[in-house]
Amino acid sequence: QLPGAAAMGTGTPPSPSGTAFEETRLHVFTLDYPHVQIPFEITLWILLASLAKIGFHLYHKLPSIVPESCLLILVGLLLGGIIFGAEEKSPPVMNSDVFFLYLLPPIVLDAGYFMPTRLFFENFGTIFWYAVVGTLWNAIGIGISLYGICQISAFGLTDITLLQNLLFGSLISAVDPVAVLAVFENIHVNEQLYILVFGESLLNDAITVVLYNLFKSFCQMRTIKVIDIFAGIANFFIVGIGGVLIGILLGFVAAFTTRFTHKIRVIEPLFVFLYSYLSYITAEMFHLSGIMAITACAMTMNKYVEENVSQKSYTTIKYFMKMLSSVSETLIFIFMGVSTVGKNHEWNWAFVSFTLLFCLIWRALGVFVLTQIINVFRTIPLTFKDQFIIAYGGLRGAICFSLVFLLPPAVFPRKKLFITAVIVVIFFTVFIQGITIRPLVEFLDVKRSNKKQPAVSEEIYNRFFDHVKTGIEDVCGHWGHNFWRDKFKKFDNKYLRRLLIRENQPKSSIVSLYKKLEIKHAIEMAESGMISKVPSSVSLSDYHEGKIKPLSPTEMENMREILTKNLYQIRHRTMSYNRHSLAADASEKQAKEILIRRRHSLRESLRKTNSLSRDRPVLAFCGGFL
Amino acid sequence: RGVPGAFPAPGTSLLSLAVTSEQIEHLHRRFKQLSQDQLTIRKENFDSIPDLEFNPIRGKIVHAFFDKRNLRQGSDGLADEINFEDFLTIMSYFRPIEMNMDEEQLDRFRKEKLKFLFHMYDSDHDGKITLQEYRNVVEELLSGNPHLEKESARSIADGAMMEAASICVGQMGPDQVYEGITFEDFLKMWQGIDIETKMHVRFLNVDTIAHCY
16 A cells, blocks of 8 residues: 555555454555665665765865765765764675676776777787786785785784685786776876776786686685696686677677667667676676676777767767766765775784785786886887886776675685775775875876867878878888778778668768867857858958958848858757657757858858969968867 | 998988898898889889778878988989888888987987978978868878768868968968968977877888788
């Protein structure tokens, strides 16, 4: 019986079911919390997270000094403290399942979808090298050195075996993509550094999964044979490659599906999310690397889906993805804070401090040694500054946090010790390294990224340059990166695009960028009414030695009149609302109209310039353009 | 001249130094392939490279090899044939940067590379990229695309020129005319782009030599 009905007093009183029982009077007002508990709490948590985010940005200097992740953990700690104080028991610890199945995928999806693929593949060798060998180095190094420490009986740690230490090493050595994103987002280092650290954090998931499962099984097995070690190595390849294959396969299926969605534009974005999530959980089902699957899926999907979906769907996908990942990230950090408070800890000075020390030392050593080796193969060697930032940017985060909670306590009697150590390391990397990385980057004068708007001329230069480089490579008979990229492009154009894209016209990136920019400018022009800067055929009707005269006020007036008569109203209400279809985007059509007019007028003006007997046409402007 | 392993006269430019002897060997073998064991190469020899066919700006690339400005011969115009020394000179524009270069060297390095690109745009050798030359470049770039109308290529080139003008000259008065992109303007436009690290070819891998017919 709904409490609402009871409150309105319209419901009939409950009829007795035969046996006599205490008759309850009609309730005017009821509170039925258990009924809505779960969705209610989830909503409250998300609301809290979002309100906290608003709160941080109220003081505008705060996010630039302290990364949001730190603030969120602090909020979590506060909350955890309140809950602990109120209920005298450990607050709800972040369920590892919730983390891995619901909170992590949106973040990785967002990262994978907007990954600069070209830069990623150019640096793929280095990224892979750091991710695989680096993580192995860290895991084994930390594991063995901690084991050495455990042997010292003064610390009271002798019951921790080598395998347990190795397992601990493997789960704490993983660089965390969430933390890296959260911190690097604000400091804007140059794209190459960013892609190296971030790419490493994504790819090392394969190794982490393998090592974690490997050592966990070893801890539970009685004897370990050589065959098991080989099985472990084979497992790595299966986990990594299998994850990527699942991702790519589902990415193609998604692209293919969007080929046919032009009649149901409203649910187009859904396919993107569904297929990518499917790739993640399918990979998790087979104990493959879910992160690599979803990244591969997003990267594959991106190219083709972008061309099939409408502009509106594309915007929706973009914003929804960002929203989901933002909420997930916030929740993760808050939960980390909340879960820290409680009775899950066992403090041991030696273990905790040496863990932290070894994490830092092995990371620094690892990056240094590995870079010396990889620099031989790179054309642009990584400098000391780069290496420092890469080492310093190796932040740990929620993944190792969740992994440590997943340890079976039967096999790990000292689990609480591990939890404490992991928390200390995470807090150190997120707080200390997170806060100090920005001043360090400025102090070391690391090259920053220049986020200026892509210009058409830049795209032209880049394309031109690519062709020059490919040409020179062909002339000197050398197959470089460009060769493989060219080959892939040819294959792509011949087969993949035909299959996966609906209206396939061989597109040039120059043309698409140009069109995008033009539409944007046309919209801006129409909205801001900057009519006076448009050269139209009206103004160019009289010529003076091939130069274009400045506009007289009457001419300006003429132009303004013509344009206001012909410009549509950009904003108009949709008259009827139909859940299953949206009216075609009016502003898009209008923008195209403006675009056509402008181009036409430009063509007119330049045609007239050309028809004069001057060998070189010149462009003159009335006012600045663009 | 034409002796394998000979360096161009030192002191002409930084780029002429430090191409290792292994790389010179490799390039010399390639030169012999292209020239069919002659001492010089002519334009026709470039036709024998199969992959170059598909390059939309093939003409400009080949032209660049014979451009006297790139060959540092002081004079202007096109050479008819080039020898191995000239071939090396052109290749040296694509040398990767060294770790031990200082600021000034890097700057000169960058300017040299950009000058090479500038000469490719400026086909009539007058030191300016005019609207027509720019249009030419864009049309060639998009020539691989049969569906694209010539009009689009021209409007794109015009749009790009306008951008260039706004970057280089800023707000233009109504009577001003923008003649063309000079080398200084060209430098300004490439300021954001990391040309030193991108404009290089890896000479290391000697095994993957493609053969021409």
